[in-house]
Amino acid sequence: AQKITQTQPGMFVQEKEAVTLDCTYDTSDPSYGLFWYKQPSSGEMIFLIYQGSYDQQNATEGRYSLNFQKARKSANLVISASQLGDSAMYFCAMSLVASGSRLTFGEGTQLTVNP
């Protein structure tokens, strides 16, 4: 079984500051993928970043980076230089080949960027 936990229902950050959204996961499978998705108020699901369990380096995509700490089973998303348009719900998710590559999602973190 796999589980994703996001312990921050809501987060606030000032524009231009960095923010970290927490995500911990639980699986006994050594091979997995970790993902972050953004869901703005318009409702679509936007892929942000991916980290494979065997990747040696932390993934980065523009202002997004994934702080992957395998021993602690955490995959926190760091957003640098926050923008007003970053205000959205953020979901952490995990995928296992053994589970047919389905995504198992956390409960999400609502991020609000203040001007």
Place this chain on the structure above:
Amino acid sequence: DTAVSQTPKYLVTQMGNDKSIKCEQNLGHDTMYWYKQDSKKFLKIMFSYNNKELIINETVPNRFSPKSPDKAHLNLHINSLELGDSAVYFCASSQDLTFGEAFFGQGTRLTVV
């Protein structure tokens, strides 16, 4: 070009009706999914298909019947709609059954009254 498109975007219907949601992807992916997002925003897998073959059926009531006429299409038919079926339904696709990025459609907000 929209990568994963689903129609309709909004669906309001009465209890007991039957409705369908259509999904198409133009990414050449082998694997397609239906996810349900409830009123608390929690997302959960319902079904997945790989090359038209059902891979995951996640304890969904049999009033829900997915159909994949080809690997680019995955439709969701719901019989005898109930109030509790009100949710946002997302179609998604990924390259194959290895773990990789899933691309999502824009979602269908189903409201049963």
